[in-house]
Amino acid sequence: MNQPTVKRDPEGTRRRILEAAKEQFSSLGLAGARVDAIASTAGTNERMLYYYFESKEGLYVAVLEAMYGDFANRESDLNLSGLPPSEAVRTLAASIWTYLRDHPRWLNLINNENLHEGRYLARSAKLRDIVSPVVDVLRATLARGAASGEFREDVDAVDFYVxxxxxxFYVASNRFTVAAFTGRNYSEEQSHKSISAMHLEMLLSYLRPRA
Structure with missing residues (x-):
């Protein structure tokens, strides 16, 4: 009697483990997340989790890399080179701030990693390569603005990006405490637009050449 053929899908299994781990780590942190729960949600077993990621900490780093990658890919795909420098800065800022507001799981992960003083992200050999293209796009935009006389010439791209x-990040990550002490919910569209407009004016004012 012929046995049914089991179709192997290693990339699918790895992807499902990552997705399940994102939920666990963003909700419970590294310490609270459970490997058995991640494997169960992913429809696999703990052995496969360790096969792909070696350890719980290795999986945690992979999740951080994947979420930073999703963020960086979105920003790198913006067609900023075809926009006037000021409009390019506006477009990049609006994209980043909207992403932060709409992805609370990523904010939770970043906050959790800061509790660990960044020690697990420091293990990543990929992180700087993941984020660098976004900074490069901004650096090119600032250079175009300086060349046209629209921006000052002494702007550090990394400092400006941070x-x-x-x-x-502050508005999105601290939305609950900010709402508690100000009574204003910056997750709401109008409040988000209002403070984003203020932030943009502050950034563009800084970029303008000094008299």
Whole structure:
């Protein structure tokens, strides 16, 4: 009697493990996430999890890399080179701030990794290569603006990028506590648009050449 053929799907299995792990790590952190629960949700077993990722910590790093990759790919795919420099900065900022607002699981993961003082992200050999293209796009935009006289020439691309992200991250990551002490919910569309417009004006004012 012929035995049924079992179709192997290693990439599918790996992808399902990552998706299940995103939910566990973003909800429970590294310490609270359970390997057996991740494997069960992914429809596989713990042996396969260790086969692909070696350890719980290795899976955690892979999840961080995947989520940073999703973020960086979105921003790298923006066609900023065809836009005037100021409009390119507006487009990039709006995209980043919207992404942060719409992806609370990623915010939870970043906050959890900061509790670990970034030690697990520091293990990643891929992270800087993942994020660098976004910074390169911004650096090219700033250079175009400086060449046209629209922007000042002494802007550090990394500092500007960190500042831009920080503006959106604080509002998105601290939305509950901010709502508690101000009574304003920045997850709501109108409030989000209002504070984003203020942040953009601050950023563009900084970029303008000094008199």
């Amino acid at each position: 500042t831009l992200i920080g503006m959106g």
